[in-house]
Structure formats: structure tokens, C-alpha cells
Amino acid sequence: MNSNENSQALRVRGASHSYGANLALDGVDLDVATGECVALLGPNGAGKTTLVNLAIGLLPRQHGEILLAGGDPRRATTRRRLGVVQQTLGFPTTLKVGEIVAGAAIRAGCSKNVAGPVLAELELTELAGRRAAKLSGGQRQRVQLAMALVADPALLVLDEPTVGLDVPARRRFWDLLARRRARGTGVLVTTHLIEESAAVADRVVVLDHGRVLATGTPGALVGRLPDRTVTARTSLGRERLVLLPGVVSVDRDGEHVRLTTRSPETLLRVLLAEDPGLSELRVEGAGLEEAVLALTSGAEVAA
Numbered sequence: 001m002n003s004n005e006n007s008q009a010l011r012v013r014g015a016s017h018s019y020g021a022n023l024a025l026d027g028v029d030l031d032v033a034t035g036e037c038v039a040l041l042g043p044n045g046a047g048k049t050t051l052v053n054l055a056i057g058l059l060p061r062q063h064g065e066i067l068l069a070g071g072d073p074r075r076a077t078t079r080r081r082l083g084v085v086q087q088t089l090g091f092p093t094t095l096k097v098g099e100i101v102a103g104a105a106i107r108a109g110c111s112k113n114v115a116g117p118v119l120a121e122l123e124l125t126e127l128a129g130r131r132a133a134k135l136s137g138g139q140r141q142r143v144q145l146a147m148a149l150v151a152d153p154a155l156l157v158l159d160e161p162t163v164g165l166d167v168p169a170r171r172r173f174w175d176l177l178a179r180r181r182a183r184g185t186g187v188l189v190t191t192h193l194i195e196e197s198a199a200v201a202d203r204v205v206v207l208d209h210g211r212v213l214a215t216g217t218p219g220a221l222v223g224r225l226p227d228r229t230v231t232a233r234t235s236l237g238r239e240r241l242v243l244l245p246g247v248v249s250v251d252r253d254g255e256h257v258r259l260t261t262r263s264p265e266t267l268l269r270v271l272l273a274e275d276p277g278l279s280e281l282r283v284e285g286a287g288l289e290e291a292v293l294a295l296t297s298g299a300e301v302a303a
């Protein structure tokens with residue numbers, strides 16, 4: 001093992017996993033570097049949970065190599081380098097916030113004194129004496145994050161971490177996490193909130209049918225999708241619009257049209273020449289959501 005593998009938060013090579021005859025993962029590679037945030041995306045049944053459960057040692061390894069902070073994730077000593085925030089992972093609501101976080105520190109083999117600084121870091125100090133039952137959704141999520149961070153993990157695994165949170169609470173969650181990432185914690189997040197992951201992840205890995213379909217920065221994945229959307233108000237009829245050069249699809253609602261095209265310049269020239277009264281013209285690129293949809297639906301996407 002070289003020092004690079006040791007300093008990586010997570011390294012997965014050629015992981016395959018079957019449930020009986022069902023091959024859920026088929027030769028997957030996945031890396032999370034120190035301080036990096038990687039979003040794992042893909043449709044239902046793609047294999048995300050299976051991959052995460054292998055990475056965090058909940059499932060036994062069948063094929064391939066899996067290193068969590070350079071160690072075997074099935075070993076208890078390695079798992080001490082791991083923090084997990086999961087929807088299903090609750091905490092006793094009769095306890096106070098400070099007790100919950102101190103308890104998590106003790107279970108992770110640390111002194112309960114580490115709880116204080118973590119509570120301060122996550123802006124929970126004022127809530128330390130409050131019972132968990134009385135917390136808002138955003139506060140609860142920060143308590144979960146505090147529990148996951150007490151042992152200073154090398155890898156933090158987040159499963160749909162911001163579901164149910166409003167926009168300010170989501171921002172706060174990611175802002176607080178950014179400080180830990182700056183100190184070297186790697187983050188692996190599984191989410192169906194694709195546009196949110198585009199905003200927070202350094203890299204995106206798209207999984208489908210147990211295989212990695214694509215990996216890259218959110219910008220690079222979007223850049224692989226050639227379609228642009230042109231919206232406008234026009235008197236041109238659908239029959240005419242579908243025949244314009246470069247048009248891939250037409251969506252019409254009264255005078256409002258939405259066209260997709262691979263050559264927006266050509267299309268715009270013809271549109272403006274044919275309808276001098278054209279108004280409310282906008283040209284937009286696709287977002288990460290469209291790029292992931294195109295990838296997982298087997299649409300033609302640049303390599």
C-alpha cells in the first residue's frame with residue numbers, strides 16, 4: 001500500500017456484490033480524497049446503498065478492494081475513522097443535546113470532553129441543555145452531524161442529509177460541513193437532490209444497474225450534454241417549429257414554446273427571421289439533473 005492510498009478517505013476498486021442471483025454491483029471503482037466531497041447519484045435500485053454499506057463495513061466484501069482511511073471497513077478500529085448521518089439513525093428524544101453528543105463521543109472511544117468543541121463548531125452550544133424532542137428539523141440534523149463528527153472522522157457518509165430542511169437550513173448544514181472538509185474530512189453523499197449536489201460536490205459519480213456510468217465535476221458532466229433549451233413567445237405554429245434547423249423537440253403551450261436544440265445559433269437566426277414579433281427569448285444550458293437523466297436513460301451523451 002502506498003502513502004496515497006493511506007491518505008485517501010475511501011478507495012474502492014472493482015467492487016462487485018450479489019444478493020443471491022441479483023448482481024447489485026458490478027466492478028465499481030470509487031475514490032474519496034482527503035477533504036473531497038463526492039456525490040453518489042443514480043436512479044432507484046442503481047446500487048448506491050449497497051456500495052455505501054460495503055464502504056462503511058455493514059456488508060461483507062465479496063469481490064474487489066475496499067479501503068476506508070487505508071483500512072478494512074469491517075474492522076472496528078477502522079470504523080472509528082468513520083462518521084455516518086442517515087435518515088433512519090435516530091437518537092433518544094428524552095435526552096438533552098449535550099448528553100447525546102457526549103454519549104456519541106464515548107461510544108466512539110473518545111473522551112466526553114470532545115463534545116463541547118463540536119457543539120460549538122455546529123452552533124449547538126446554546127441548545128446543549130435542550131431535550132432532543134423539542135428540536136426543529138434543522139437542529140436535529142446538526143445534532144446528527146455533531147454525533148458523526150465527534151471522533152474526527154476521515155470519511156463522513158451522508159445519506160439524503162438535507163431532506164425535509166428548508167433552504168436556509170440546507171445552506172447552514174453545508175457551510176458548517178465545509179469547515180471540516182477544509183480540515184481534511186472526506187465526504188460521500190447519496191442524494192436524490194441532484195441540483196443541490198451540483199452546488200456542494202467536488203465530484204459526482206453516476207451509478208446505474210450496478211456500474212459507474214460517469215464520473216467528473218458537476219460542470220464537466222453537464223458539459224457532456226449538448227442540448228440547449230430555447231424558450232420564447234412566438235406566433236409560429238408547431239408544424240413549422242418542428243421543421244426548423246437543429247430542433248430536437250418542441251413543447252408548446254399557447255404562444256409559449258420550449259425547444260431543445262444542439263445548434264442554438266442556427267436556430268435563433270432562423271427563428272428571428274421567420275417571426276419578427278418573437279419575444280421573451282431565453283437560451284439556457286441543461287443542468288446536472290438533465291445530464292444525469294440523459295446518462296441513466298441511455299441517451300446519446302459525449303464520452
Ligand SMILES: Nc1ncnc2c1ncn2[C@@H]1O[C@H](COP(=O)(O)OP(=O)(O)OP(=O)(O)O)[C@@H](O)[C@H]1O
Nearest residue numbers: 019022023024042043044045046047048049050051
Ligand atoms: N437485501 C437485499 N436483498 C436482495 N436484493 C437486494 C437487497 N438490497 C438491495 N437489493 C437489490 O440490489 C439492487 C441495488 O439496490 P440498492 O438498494 O443498492 O440501490 P439504491 O441505488 O440504493 O436504490 P434506492 O435509491 O432505491 O435506495 C436492487 O436491484 C435491489 O433490489
